[in-house]
Amino acid sequence: MREGKIQGVIDLVNKRTQSFIDEFQEYTTGTRVLLLVRRSKDGGHQNSEYKRRALRQVTNDTEDFAKALEIMLMLQATTHYEYRVYSTVNPQSLLNGERLLKEKMLNMDYSDAEQKVNFYQRLEDRWVGCLVASKTPSGEKKFIIDVDKFDDSDALDFCTENDIHIYRKYQTKNGWHLIVEPFNSALLGKDIADLQKEGLILIAY
Numbered sequence: 001m002r003e004g005k006i007q008g009v010i011d012l013v014n015k016r017t018q019s020f021i022d023e024f025q026e027y028t029t030g031t032r033v034l035l036l037v038r039r040s041k042d043g044g045h046q047n048s049e050y051k052r053r054a055l056r057q058v059t060n061d062t063e064d065f066a067k068a069l070e071i072m073l074m075l076q077a078t079t080h081y082e083y084r085v086y087s088t089v090n091p092q093s094l095l096n097g098e099r100l101l102k103e104k105m106l107n108m109d110y111s112d113a114e115q116k117v118n119f120y121q122r123l124e125d126r127w128v129g130c131l132v133a134s135k136t137p138s139g140e141k142k143f144i145i146d147v148d149k150f151d152d153s154d155a156l157d158f159c160t161e162n163d164i165h166i167y168r169k170y171q172t173k174n175g176w177h178l179i180v181e182p183f184n185s186a187l188l189g190k191d192i193a194d195l196q197k198e199g200l201i202l203i204a205y
Contacts, residue, residue, distance in 0.1 A: 144179055
């Protein structure tokens with residue numbers, strides 16, 4: 001890649017990073033997890049989530065988030081594979097993540113040697129997984145309504161009729177994401193949209 005093209009990519013990545021930080025700043029604070037993922041239906045390695053997941057990064061404030069995002073956007077921009085960049089919509093609980101990891105480590109005491117080696121060789125990955133699975137602190141949880149079409153009128157009407165607050169709406173590759181306050185999931189029909197209770201913000205595709 002020529003020097004001019006490299007600088008062009010760097011400038012574009014810096015611009016996209018700052019644009020996201022400016023628009024979604026409230027979703028970059030606290031402990032977050034960013035993911036660079038090649039989805040299986042986009043040509044990723046089949047039946048191997050670990051191989052499809054190119055990178056996961058834990059951040060603890062907006063500055064950390066921006067640095068991690070720059071790295072992921074640069075990797076995405078310099079490969080011919082179709083990677084997507086996501087971040088957790090909810091802040092993760094370090095204490096709850098620690099508890100989950102300790103439970104998994106205690107379970108390893110009753111596993112055979114091969115399982116233990118496999119577990120501890122990927123300990124950092126286990127830690128990130130526990131963070132993602134941890135319970136979001138009370139009062140900070142948000143859902144994502146995933147509308148897999150460009151007409152989002154049914155989802156918007158659903159929110160209005162059920163008095164559900166929409167914090168943010170943004171376009172995805174095939175439709176819309178609505179970041180909303182938690183609600184009774186039984187109310188939302190599959191014919192309207194899918195619901196992500198521990199959702200991921202789609203940053204880049």
